[in-house]
Each structure stands twice: as structure tokens, then as C-alpha cells.
Amino acid sequence: MLIEVRIPIAWRKYFGGNATVAMKEGKVRSLLQELESLYPDLQGQLLEADVAHPALNIIVDGMDIRILNDLNTFVETGSEMNLILEHRKG
Numbered sequence: 001m002l003i004e005v006r007i008p009i010a011w012r013k014y015f016g017g018n019a020t021v022a023m024k025e026g027k028v029r030s031l032l033q034e035l036e037s038l039y040p041d042l043q044g045q046l047l048e049a050d051v052a053h054p055a056l057n058i059i060v061d062g063m064d065i066r067i068l069n070d071l072n073t074f075v076e077t078g079s080e081m082n083l084i085l086e087h088r089k090g
Contacts, residue, residue: 001025001077002077003031004080004081005023005031005035006020007021023035025075027071028052028070028072028081029050032052033047054086056085058083059081060079
């Protein structure tokens with residue numbers, strides 16, 4: 001079975017307008033690496049020096065991965081992973 005990754009509106013253009021993408025279960029780091037591989041326009045927007053990009057919040061089943069096991073959090077089949085962009089003023 002698969003997990004559901006919810007895509008921020010700003011990135012949906014890279015996913016053919018889709019709000020979600022289905023992926024196999026795995027650790028958050030591996031899932032982000034796979035997304036960057038499948039969607040090269042996202043390169044550097046998900047991971048930065050092997051940590052989550054500072055403007056990206058990742059929520060798995062309603063829990064922020066920073067209070068779980070960060071990028072080593074395992075996302076199980078049937079789970080939902082939300083990618084949330086932090087809006088920064090500049």
C-alpha cells in the first residue's frame with residue numbers, strides 16, 4: 001500500500017496541478033530525496049545540506065516531524081505526509 005503526500009499550492013504546477021501524490025512508505029528523508037529525483041524543479045527546495053529546507057514544515061499524521069524523529073521519521077502505509085511552506089516576509 002501507499003502513503004499520501006499533500007503538496008503545497010505553490011508547488012502543484014510541478015505535479016501537473018495535483019494536490020497529492022502517492023508514494024511507498026519510508027523515512028521522510030528518503031521520500032524527500034525521491035520527490036526531488038522525480039520532480040527536478042524541486043531540487044534544493046525540499047532538502048538543503050541533508051536537512052529539511054528551513055522554509056519547509058513536514059507534518060506526518062498531524063505531528064510535526066521535528067518532535068518525532070525528524071527526517072528519520074518512518075511514514076507507514078496509510079499515513080499522510082503534509083508539506084507546508086512557511087511564508088516569509090522579505
